[in-house]
Amino acid sequence: MRVLLILGLLALCNASWWSGSKAVDDDDEPFDDEAQDYYRILEVSPEATGAEIKRAYRRLSLKNHPDKGGDEDLFQQISQAYEVLSDPNKRRVYDLDGVDGLEELAKRDAQGQAGFHDPFSDMFGGFFSGGGRRRSDKAPDLEIPLFVSLNDLYSGKTFTLTAFKQKRCKRCRGTGARTKKDFQDCPDCQGQGVIVRMVQLGPGMYQQLHEPCGRCGGKGKIAARKCPKCGGARVVPGVDTYEVVVERGVPEGHRISIPYAGDESPERAAGAVTYVIHTMPHPTMRRDGQDLHMEYVISLRESLLGFTKTVEHLDGHEIVLDRTGKVTKSGLVVRYPGEGMPLKDVPSEAGDLVVKFRVEFPEKLTEEQIKGLEGVL
Template sequence: MYSASCLLILALTLAVLVNAADLYKTLELSRHASDQDIRKAYKRLSRKYHPDKNKDPGAEEKFVEIAHAYEVLSDQEKRQIYDRHGEEGLRAHEGGQGFHANPFDMFSSFFGGGFAAQQQTRRGPTVIMDFEVSLADMYKGSSIDFMMKKNVLCDHCRGTGAASDGDIHACSGCGGSGVKIVKQQIFPGMFAQSQQTCNECGGRGRVIVKKCPHCGGGKVVDHTGHHTLEVEPGMPEGYEVIFEGAGDESPDWEAGDVILRVRSAKEEGGWRRKESSLYWKETIGVAEALLGFQRNITHLDGHVIEVDRKGVTQPGFVQTIDGEGMPHFQQSTHGDLYIEYNVVFPVELSPEMRRKLAEAFYGPAHHGRDEL
């Protein structure tokens, strides 16, 4: 299928060797990554950059780099040599031959068939959850660690449910076929024959004589895993972050994905958001509303906005401050900030204050009237 691209693949492979990058960075891993982490990273990235799926420029070269990184890091001996001596040490170990597997063959071997075949692999259910973060985290960006519980294959029985391989036998009820032939008499001398799923093995064709002591024959066990959500500045409300293969595991399917819909937590008062705009309510007194004021407002990331208003501020007045709103997602610009002013009046006035206000509003000649 890929014979036409063999020369291109060879050229790309040589380019990878000449411009060797950090293999761990290629798989987006740390040097302390486990074998399972390496497999998961290859699975995710090779699917993402496979030329049959990704037509972007450079995708095929990236696919080759990912295959080379997995080829080395999935082999314990090669990984140890690479960790100690780098790519030069690997080439010396291979006697300068520089042999590398065809990345498409590696992909087919990993997924048990070509890309089209693996697309048809039965997948487990996709889990969608709302994930609330603070508005401050959505403003400045943050890495949020969280724990998630799911089913994983039992590491004792590897998902068979049996205490050992010798405890798995062919079903005696169906002979290992998973179905039984049932005869039913229609009338004397005539029978109808049909197939039914074997009720003894549930159609699997195998029975477990002794169950796994670790999972009790359930094939999976509970596991609480650590994950990190990367919140980017200005991330839209409801933005979906996909954790590929983080769903429940089962011997009957490939683990599905977990999708987190990121939203800002609802908070009483304080900051509010609408798309790229931010809203803030500021309370001032009567004197400030009439004479003007200076205020400092601490923003979501801690920087201070200086507000200096001259003259009269009407109750409910909204002031616009350009460029102090939410960051535009994956851009370097910001929306606007809207400050709404709430004017608080005193509950009662002293006689002296009443007199001064009457003189201010009505003049000295009106100080004797029952003002206000």
């Protein structure tokens, strides 16, 4: 009987402890609302490509369409998630500042404010609002060489590129705190981010000095409990996938920039990632501005008697080199208009293909060949 009584008391204590713990967890206010986690709604990872997001949307919208007995609210969530994640600009804003950033972007659009929304400036105004430490500068831009074949520059191509980078923690929105309640004013500086102290310069002379708070690093905020995802670091390693469109005929050194695609930081906006086009060597052709140059080797017989040859262009179509009945000297240059590189801004126009012929002479001639040539020359 005594054993049963003890077990009953232990069970009661455990139940009381569990309910108390649960109550504390219920009071937690996470920074991200799961109901608005668009990646979770579409059942894709945050690193999903545009094609993967599109496939997921098609599958889920068909499965949950109200006309087929699906839940109308869920269908609307799926449509809303796809609207955001399929738009590169909206997706970047959502990744950086969640639904709050999208709402701010909508306000800017309604007010007719053009340009890319900088979610970091809004975040500083809210989370890091003490002591005049609001920073609207951005990280340096990152330049990455993109080596492209001459064939792809001629025809144009879309590259899917993966970049490993530092990303602001989405769970805590770059605060390092477990919940909103854990993101508190620093007790040392009372949320100001600076410590004010008086320094005596001489008898009756004092100077007031403002120094960054050592405890909060000048942010004015501290995390009472650390975010379980980033451990208070406020950033996590991540990966992004970008689609970089190389248009037909872009010149050497052409720059393609993706705004806010660099390393992310809680204190400042991410810089742009700029891809710089570099042309890879081609085995037979060389680019010079909008013209293409190539050397074509012919035999002595072809040089004297003429010939008709075809060469394969960069996109596979054939160019006819017709020298029928003509003598072709070594070093002769012939231009083929419109067969060069297309103009970037006017794809219907192109430069020239410049062909330089080179005669390959035989190492030696037979007696019969020598007599034959003597008879005709």
